[in-house]
Amino acid sequence: MKHANIAFFVPHLGCPHRCSFCDQRRISGAEEPPDPRQVEQQCREALAGLQGREAEIAFFGGSFTAIPRGQMTALLAAAFPFVRDGLCLGIRLSTRPDALDEEICRILKAYGVTTVELGVQSMDDGILAQNGRGHDSASVRRGVALLRRYGFSVGLQIMPGLYGDTRETIWSTARQTAQLTPDFVRIYPTVVIEGTKLAELYRRGLYRPLGLEEAVALCAELLCFFEEERQIPVIRLGLHPSETLEKDLVAGPYHPAFRELAEGRIFFQGMQRQLQKAGVPPGRVEFAVNPREISKAAGQRRSNLQKLEKQGWQVRLTPKEGLPPRTVRLIDRQSNRQHGEEETGPCI
Numbered sequence: 627m628k629h630a631n632i633a634f635f636v637p638h639l640g641c642p643h644r645c646s647f648c649d650q651r652r653i654s655g656a657e658e659p660p661d662p663r664q665v666e667q668q669c670r671e672a673l674a675g676l677q678g679r680e681a682e683i684a685f686f687g688g689s690f691t692a693i694p695r696g697q698m699t700a701l702l703a704a705a706f707p708f709v710r711d712g713l714c715l716g717i718r719l720s721t722r723p724d725a726l727d728e729e730i731c732r733i734l735k736a737y738g739v740t741t742v743e744l745g746v747q748s749m750d751d752g753i754l755a756q757n758g759r760g761h762d763s764a765s766v767r768r769g770v771a772l773l774r775r776y777g778f779s780v781g782l783q784i785m786p787g788l789y790g791d792t793r794e795t796i797w798s799t800a801r802q803t804a805q806l807t808p809d810f811v812r813i814y815p816t817v818v819i820e821g822t823k824l825a826e827l828y829r830r831g832l833y834r835p836l837g838l839e840e841a842v843a844l845c846a847e848l849l850c851f852f853e854e855e856r857q858i859p860v861i862r863l864g865l866h867p868s869e870t871l872e873k874d875l876v877a878g879p880y881h882p883a884f885r886e887l888a889e890g891r892i893f894f895q896g897m898q899r900q901l902q903k904a905g906v907p908p909g910r911v912e913f914a915v916n917p918r919e920i921s922k923a924a925g926q927r928r929s930n931l932q933k934l935e936k937q938g939w940q941v942r943l944t945p946k947e948g949l950p951p952r953t954v955r956l957i958d959r960q961s962n963r964q965h966g967e968e969e970t971g972p973c974i
């Protein structure tokens with residue numbers, strides 16, 4: 627069954643931190659938090675239009691449990707009746723790893739919260755400090771353990787490419803994040819937004835964000851690592867496209883279809899690797915692909931097929947029901963056999 631989020635953005639007005647990537651003025655200026663009546667009304671309206679789809683109520687914004695306690699409980703109290711009456715599956719929210727304790731967990735549990743996402747960003751204490759996060763990696767471990775004790779589903783968000791990040795720190799963060807066995811992760815490659823510390827550092831030549839190609843290649847590897855190797859779903863890769871983001875973007879690897887680019891890259895590498903491994907000479911070649919993944923395999927605007935053509939192979943993609951996700955199968959019609967392993971997923 628299709629799933630929908632009834633989402634509310636709850637900015638942390640007056641937040642005492644200054645994370646390098648966050649523009650406090652924009653948050654506190656343009657975005658007003660919803661009030662409980664709006665939550666109730668929007669939930670009612672959204673549920674009426676869902677036509678049988680399952681829904682969760684989501685409080686996003688990053689610091690939900692750090693906002694004033696009365697405001698937090700008022701918002702939860704407005705959402706809770708929809709969960710209690712079985713109209714919604716539950717409530718999900720995102721918060722800082724250090725904004726959790728036993729009392730907060732008890733409150734969340736009592737109000738029907740089912741999923742808590744933590745903004746981890748990095749598991750390297752030096753990177754966390756350099757980016758003004760105001761918490762360390764130990765607080766992430768503590769936060770996850772606490773949430774598990776209370777039976778919440780746990781999501782972790784990471785931001786590769788922060789100020790000071792290297793390939794080593796990014797991979798160390800990915801491995802440590804996976805070790806915490808979250809139910810899912812979100813990966814947001816760091817971008818530079820107007821009004822942030824990163825924008826200052828960028829303009830002074832002290833910070834270089836990941837390039838788009840670089841970030842796509844890295845995130846393709848991270849996607850394979852989490853989903854294929856560790857069986858942890860990546861439910862978001864790349865920032866949500868929005869007019870505000872595009873207006874305020876100074877630099878960095880933003881693309882409205884970032885995940886599509888990363889998945890396309892995985893297919894490109896899979897096809898190229900199979901052709902090279904099987905020693906297929908230049909010419910016409912054919913790959914079987916799951917019908918739902920033909921466009922991913924072809925790449926954005928058929929870029930994968932064009933790149934392979936430049937290397938001498940004219941690739942034809944044939945839909946084949948039943949192939950597992952991210953799998954391409956090289957077909958040799960002449961010898962009526964398949965090269966190499968029968969089904970070699972691109973993520974190897």
Ligand code: SF4
Nearest residue numbers: 638641643644645648
């Ligand atoms: S991202 Fe950092 S600075 Fe921005 S609201 Fe959250 S904790 Fe505060």
